[in-house]
Amino acid sequence: MKRGTSRDIRTANRYEVLRRIIARSPTSRQELAAATGLSLPTVATLVGELLDLGMLTEVGFEESAGGRPRGLVAVDASGGALIGVDVAETYVRVELFDLALSVLARAEEDVHPGENRPEQVVAHVATAVGSVVARVGVADARVLGTGVSVPGQVDRDRGVCEYAPNWDWHDVPLLDLLALHIAHPLYLDNPLRAGAVAELWFGAARGRGDAVVVNLGTGVGAGLALGGGLHRGVSNSAGEWGHTTLVLDGRPCHCGNRGCVETYVGAPGIMRNLREVSPRSPLLHPEDQTATIDALARGAADADPVALEVVRNTARYLGAGIATLVNLLNPEVVVLGSWVAATLGEPLLHEVREAVGRHALGRPFAATEIVLSPIPNDPVCLGAATFALEGTLRSVGRRAGRRTAPART
C-alpha cells in the first residue's frame, strides 16, 4: 500500500464519495459507506463537506427495512460547471459539463496538417473554450476548472507537455500559455488517462476490477485502470503501449525506436498498411488521416476487397499488440476508444477479437471481454473534466487549510 498523507487520503475519499454520487443519484450515506468501504461517520463528514460546497443537495428520505428513514443526497447539477478539452493531432474538442457531468455545450476546431505549433494549438483551445462558455452563458466564476488532455507525456504538477511525439513538442509549458486566455483553474493530462477515467466512471470499465482502455487515434496508447483506479506509474507516463515493440527492427517510429505498435495501428500506420496493399488506392488521401480512415470504413461497409484486407491486416497487428496487454495485465475488459476505433467500429472489432484469440494465452483470454467504447460523444473530454473536478476537490481542502484529518482505521 502506498503511504499517503492524511490530507491525500481525505481528498481521495472526498473524491471517491462524490464520484459514487455522480454515478448514482440519489443515494444514501449508508449505500455510500457500503460501496466505498468507508465507515458511516466518515461518509457523513465527507457528504457534509460536499453539501457545504454546494456540490450536493438533500433530496428527501427513503424507508429502510425496519430502521429510521435514510436521508438521500444527490449531486447538485447546478453546483458548478466543468470543461473538458481533448486536444488531438487532427482536432480540438471542448465540452462544457454541469456538475452531474451532463454535456451542456460542445465545440470543435479542426487542426490542419502542419498546424502544430503550441501557439496555434492554444489559439484553437481558447477559441473553443470561449465558444462553449459564451453559448451556455456561464459566468467564469461558475466554471470550477478546465481539464486539458494533450497527446503526449505530461508533467501534471508543472503543467508542461514534456514530449508529444507526433508534434515533436519538447517541454511545452502548455498551461502557462493557456492561462493567458483562460481565467479559471487549468489541469493537464493526456488522452490515455482521460479515456480510462471516463470508462471507469461511465463506460465499459465501470465496476470492473482491471480494465485497459486502448486509445486508437493518430497516436495510440493504453489507459490502465487497475484495481478500480488509474495506474499512472512513477512519473505519470504509464500506458505508452503505442511505443512497445511489436516487430523487432520493424517500421521506424518517430520515438526513435523501431517496430512500435503505433507504427502499425495508429492512423498513419493504417495508411501505410493501405499503401502496402494498394499503393494507388482511391481510398488513400495522402495528406488527410481523417478522410482516409473514413474512406476505409465506408469501403469495409461496402465489402470493398482492399478496405477489407487493410482492416484485416490492421486487426492482425492490433490483435498481437492487445494480446500483449491481455497476457501481461489479465484485465477483465479491453475497451477500444478514440476516433479510429469509433470510425472503423464493428468490422475492426470483429477481426481484432479473433486475432487476440490467436495470440493470447487461454486463461487470460477467457477472462477478457473486448468491446468498443460505449460512451457517446468524446470520452476524453469527459475524462479531462473529471480531472478538473478532482483538482477542485484538492484545492478545496487546501483553501480550508485543514491540517489534521482522521486517518483510515
Place this chain on the structure above:
Amino acid sequence: MKRGTSRDIRTANRYEVLRRIIARSPTSRQELAAATGLSLPTVATLVGELLDLGMLTEVGFEESAGGRPRGLVAVDASGGALIGVDVAETYVRVELFDLALSVLARAEEDVHPGENRPEQVVAHVATAVGSVVARVGVADARVLGTGVSVPGQVDRDRGVCEYAPNWDWHDVPLLDLLALHIAHPLYLDNPLRAGAVAELWFGAARGRGDAVVVNLGTGVGAGLALGGGLHRGVSNSAGEWGHTTLVLDGRPCHCGNRGCVETYVGAPGIMRNLREVSPRSPLLHPEDQTATIDALARGAADADPVALEVVRNTARYLGAGIATLVNLLNPEVVVLGSWVAATLGEPLLHEVREAVGRHALGRPFAATEIVLSPIPNDPVCLGAATFALEGTLRSVGRRAGRRTAPART
C-alpha cells in the same frame, strides 16, 4: 477501489501489520499506524490478535518525545515455521523458515530432462520437504503451512496448475497430489508472484511504489508489484510477459504463438541464440540448460568472443522486451531475478541497461532503475513462504468465526 468484505479488509490489514513487523522488529503500535495509514486503535486490535496467536511478543518500551513510553512488539521467530517450495523446470528447491522469515534449512533436488510427470515432480517436493522438516526437527504441527510455486498458470483456490507450458501440463490437481505426502496446509502460486512478493518484502521493490520483477529461467515472466501490492489480474494470470510478442511471426513458442519474448530470452532461447552465433560451440550442452548457461557465464567472464556475443544478443532481445514493460507500466524499479539472471549477472545487466535505453521512451526510462535481485538464496522460496503466512492469517480469521469487523473509516 475494489470493494472487499469486512473480513477481507480485516485479513489484509492483519497481514499488512504482520508484514511491517517482520520487516522491522521491534516496532511500536504508533510506528505501525504511521506506516500503514491505519488508525492507532485498529493497529492495537490487530497487534493484540497477533500476540494472542503467539506470532508476536512484547519486548519492552521505548521513550517517546514527551509522552508515555511506547510498548514495543517484535515477531516471535519461534511462533511457527513456514515452508517455501520453488518448483522449476530443472530443480526443486525447498526452504524452511522461522516466523521472522530466516532460513532454518534448505534442500534441493535436480529435476532431470524428461522428468516432468506430475507424480515425479510431487515425489521430489515430498522428499525435499521431508528432508528440511527432519533436519530442523520441527513437529508437523508447528509448520503453519507450505507455499508451493510452480512454473505455470495456477488456480489458487482449487490448487490446480491449469497450464505449465514447458511441461505441457493441463489442469494438474497439484495440491491434492501433494496432500497425499504433506500433512500441513498447502498454498499454490507461481514464481512470478512469489518472486515479486519476495522483492516487495525484502528486496529491491521494498518501499517502491511500482516495481516489475522479471523472472529469467527456463520460462520467463514478470511479477507486477503495483501501488505497493501484487497485481494478479482478474484470473490470477497477470505477468505473462514471456508470452508477449517481441518479433511478430518470429520463433515458434510452445504456447502456440510466435515471436514470444520467452523464445529469445528463456534458457532454451538463449541456447538457440548461442547456436545462431556458433552452432558447434563447446559452450553448448545440448540437453543441459544449466550447464550451457554456466558455460556462457564463465565464457563471458573470460572474454570469450562467442559468449560475449551471445550475452549481447540476448541482452538486445531482453532490452526491447523490458522497454515494453518500462513504457507500459512506468515502474520505479525493474528487478532481474531467477537462475539465468543470477548466473549471467553483471555482464548481462550492463548490456540490458544499454539496450533498454535504446528502446524505451526518455521519461519512463529516466524514472526506472534496473537491478539484479539483491535477495540471497532463492526469492521464490521466500515468496512462496509468505503465501503460506498469508493463508494462515486468513484461516485464523475463519476459525475464530468473526463475522463483524470494523470497516475502514
